[in-house]
Amino acid sequence: MQNHLKAVSTNHADFTRLRESCGLSFEFFPPKNDRMQRCLWRNIGQLELLGPKFFSVTYGAGGSDRERSMETLSQMQLECPVPLAAHITFSGHSQTEVLEIASRMYDQGIRSLVALRGDAEPVKNSFKCTEDFISALRELADFDISVAAYPEVHPLAESPQADLEQLKRKLQSGASRAISQYFFDVDNYLRFRDRAAGIGIENALVPGILPIHNFERVLAFSERCGTHVPERLKALFEGTEGNLHVQHKLSSELTVNMCDRLLSEGVKDLHFYTLNTPTLSFEVARQLGIPLSSRIANAA
Numbered sequence: 001m002q003n004h005l006k007a008v009s010t011n012h013a014d015f016t017r018l019r020e021s022c023g024l025s026f027e028f029f030p031p032k033n034d035r036m037q038r039c040l041w042r043n044i045g046q047l048e049l050l051g052p053k054f055f056s057v058t059y060g061a062g063g064s065d066r067e068r069s070m071e072t073l074s075q076m077q078l079e080c081p082v083p084l085a086a087h088i089t090f091s092g093h094s095q096t097e098v099l100e101i102a103s104r105m106y107d108q109g110i111r112s113l114v115a116l117r118g119d120a121e122p123v124k125n126s127f128k129c130t131e132d133f134i135s136a137l138r139e140l141a142d143f144d145i146s147v148a149a150y151p152e153v154h155p156l157a158e159s160p161q162a163d164l165e166q167l168k169r170k171l172q173s174g175a176s177r178a179i180s181q182y183f184f185d186v187d188n189y190l191r192f193r194d195r196a197a198g199i200g201i202e203n204a205l206v207p208g209i210l211p212i213h214n215f216e217r218v219l220a221f222s223e224r225c226g227t228h229v230p231e232r233l234k235a236l237f238e239g240t241e242g243n244l245h246v247q248h249k250l251s252s253e254l255t256v257n258m259c260d261r262l263l264s265e266g267v268k269d270l271h272f273y274t275l276n277t278p279t280l281s282f283e284v285a286r287q288l289g290i291p292l293s294s295r296i297a298n299a300a
């Protein structure tokens with residue numbers, strides 16, 4: 001098994017090359033009201049300048065949430081020159097219903113999906129497992145499919161090994177890559193990647209990066225989703241409660257360091273959870289040294 005935790009020396013020229021060639025994607029959730037929507041549209045344009053591989057839109061299985069996801073996708077198709085990936089979850093839907101939604105997305109021109117279980121209550125005639133859902137989507141149309149991965153283990157997983165084997169099954173069912181849950185401990189991601197390689201997973205495991213927009217909220221959410229928040233991070237943000245300006249500054253520096261380490265460890269793509277705060281993700285990408293102009297052509 002490879003050991004990625006060895007010290008890596010990367011010189012300045014190497015870093016510039018790694019940053020320039022790295023692929024970015026940015027995730028959004030459907031804005032909940034008109035004000036949030038205006039705010040998103042006002043700021044999303046700056047991310048287009050980074051030439052991302054795709055923008056993705058999360059999915060809520062409930063009626064109004066689902067419609068908001070579909071509306072946001074339609075609007076992004078009209079407004080953004082960036083390829084789109086639609087998240088879609090099967091829990092809370094019957095098989096027929098969720099495949100109809102996927103067909104609607106396909107008819108709308110969506111060719112990339114992030115296929116997930118979701119956390120809604122199961123309903124009658126729903127898919128029994130995520131890998132069956134992925135196989136059905138592949139039969140339905142020529143979608144490019146991403147799935148979720150959990151470097152620090154999904155909270156409901158029976159064991160870390162069972163979680164990893166579940167990831168392998170999803171990839172074997174026809175997914176191209178996995179996007180990871182966000183993490184702050186890069187070593188945990190690297191160990192996870194090594195363990196995945198150890199059971200024969202060869203697909204890209206794209207790290208999910210969360211630039212911290214509000215530390216108190218991130219702390220609470222991390223507890224629920226099983227992301228480890230290292231003590232050094234808690235110490236760094238101590239005393240900054242309610243001061244988002246200072247938190248964003250700390251967050252930029254922290255995220256840039258994380259991304260640099262990941263790139264130096266051979267990561268090729270980074271997926272940013274923007275939480276609809278494009279400015280923070282943009283700032284991080286710029287501090288990371290991702291160039292603007294040379295990438296505009298790629299985004300068109």
Ligand code: FAD
Nearest residue numbers: 058059087116117118130148154156157163166179180181
């Ligand atoms: P699976 O691959 O089926 O499961 C992952 C692990 O969790 C396995 O170990 C499995 O055994 C265990 N597990 C999960 N649920 C259960 C259960 N009910 N019973 C037993 N074991 C279980 N959610 C949304 O609602 N909308 C989104 O748009 C969305 N986007 C996401 C994007 C990314 C990149 C990630 C990482 C997560 C996203 N989620 C989203 C959250 C996701 O739906 C939940 O984490 C869900 O609990 C697991 O989905 P999965 O597809 O990874 O499930």
